[in-house]
Amino acid sequence: MAPVKNGRVIFNEIPSGYPDPNKTVIYDESEIIDPDTVPLNGGFIVKTLVISIDPYMRGRMRDPSVKSYSPPFPLGEPIANHAVGVVIRSENPSVKPGDHIYALLPFQTYTILKDLTGLRILENKEGLPWSAYVGIAGMPGQTAYYAWKEYAAAKKGETVFVTAGAGPVGSAVIQIAKSEGLKVIASAGSEEKVAFLRSIGVDVAFNYKTTKTAEVLAKEGPIEIYWDNVGGESLEAALEYANKNARFLECARRLSCTVSSSSPSMRSMRRNSIANGLSASQAARSSIPKTRSRD
Numbered sequence: 593m594a595p596v597k598n599g600r601v602i603f604n605e606i607p608s609g610y611p612d613p614n615k616t617v618i619y620d621e622s623e624i625i626d627p628d629t630v631p632l633n634g635g636f637i638v639k640t641l642v643i644s645i646d647p648y649m650r651g652r653m654r655d656p657s658v659k660s661y662s663p664p665f666p667l668g669e670p671i672a673n674h675a676v677g678v679v680i681r682s683e684n685p686s687v688k689p690g691d692h693i694y695a696l697l698p699f700q701t702y703t704i705l706k707d708l709t710g711l712r713i714l715e716n717k718e719g720l721p722w723s724a725y726v727g728i729a730g731m732p733g734q735t736a737y738y739a740w741k742e743y744a745a746a747k748k749g750e751t752v753f754v755t756a757g758a759g760p761v762g763s764a765v766i767q768i769a770k771s772e773g774l775k776v777i778a779s780a781g782s783e784e785k786v787a788f789l790r791s792i793g794v795d796v797a798f799n800y801k802t803t804k805t806a807e808v809l810a811k812e813g814p815i816e817i818y819w820d821n822v823g824g825e826s827l828e829a830a831l832e833y834a835n836k837n838a839r840f841l842e843c844a845r846r847l848s849c850t851v852s853s854s855s856p857s858m859r860s861m862r863r864n865s866i867a868n869g870l871s872a873s874q875a876a877r878s879s880i881p882k883t884r885s886r887d
């Protein structure tokens with residue numbers, strides 16, 4: 593193979609609000625690589641096939657002095673996330689060309705890795721599309737599955753409300769809930785997403801930008817389970833229309849910033865329900881700590 597451009601997405605600037613695709617990150621093609629001849633020094637070279645963009649990555653786009661559960665992205669380096677790649681060439685006896693690996697990879701076409709630390713060779717006996725490993729069979733799917741099994745205590749016939757229902761976490765939760773016989777109310781931010789919600793079996797699907805969440809829950813509730821992907825107004829409405837002993841699965845970041853802990857609805861939650869804060873990485877290790885406001 594002749595030398596090729598190794599396209600990379602570089603972390604360029606720390607954003608103050610929403611990331612700006614033309615400022616926060618820049619696409620760079622200045623690096624040239626020949627995958628057939630580049631020195632591997634006992635490692636192996638991987639071509640990235642699929643790589644996920646997840647909301648938590650915004651938290652990594654921060655000043656390194658700010659502490660958090662995931663490391664900050666270094667400025668001037670490619671951003672990174674869960675990905676599937678195929679091994680092109682290898683000098684490591686544990687890995688052979690054609691192997692597919694699941695790993696945290698940088699956003700660049702080719703990456704040279706040393707060993708198997710922190711990555712997994714995918715057998716994929718089921719013949720899944722590789723994209724499934726960064727979706728339903730990856731971090732978002734694990735978040736939905738493990739947290740639901742650990743905390744939802746779902747019973748057939750109960751009602752669950754799911755926000756950001758069209759996303760990878762929400763849509764997995766919805767499908768698990770439907771398979772267990774629950775009534776599912778779900779919201780999303782566009783008509784196209786609402787149509788998708790209906791296509792995966794949601795009983796009451798609505799656009800929270802054009803329909804008030806509180807009105808829907810007043811009519812279709814009360815709810816026994818709330819899967820919270822967004823916090824804010826939706827959480828307030830869920831608190832208002834929660835049944836006694838409702839379970840709240842708090843998957844969204846920054847919950848504490850979106851609803852005041854002294855608000856009437858928050859006080860009502862302390863009295864009547866159980867709140868669980870979730871961590872996907874811990875869930876994947878099947879050791880979710882139980883952070884309950886009241887048992």
Ligand SMILES: NC(=O)c1ccc[n+]([C@@H]2O[C@H](COP(=O)([O-])OP(=O)(O)OC[C@H]3O[C@@H](n4cnc5c(N)ncnc54)[C@H](OP(=O)(O)O)[C@@H]3O)[C@@H](O)[C@H]2O)c1
Pocket residue numbers: 646647648731732735755756757758759760761762779780781782785800821822824826842843844845870871872873
């Ligand atoms: N705790 C953990 O370990 C863990 C693991 C994975 C994910 N998460 C969290 O789970 C949530 C869902 O993850 P995901 O990957 O499936 O995300 P996602 O659905 O791909 O993206 C988040 C969605 O939230 C909606 N949204 C944004 N701002 C909103 C607002 N103010 N009010 C209502 N909806 C809003 C948007 O959808 P609409 O267009 O429908 O508005 C957006 O697409 C995120 O909060 C993520 O941080 C947590």
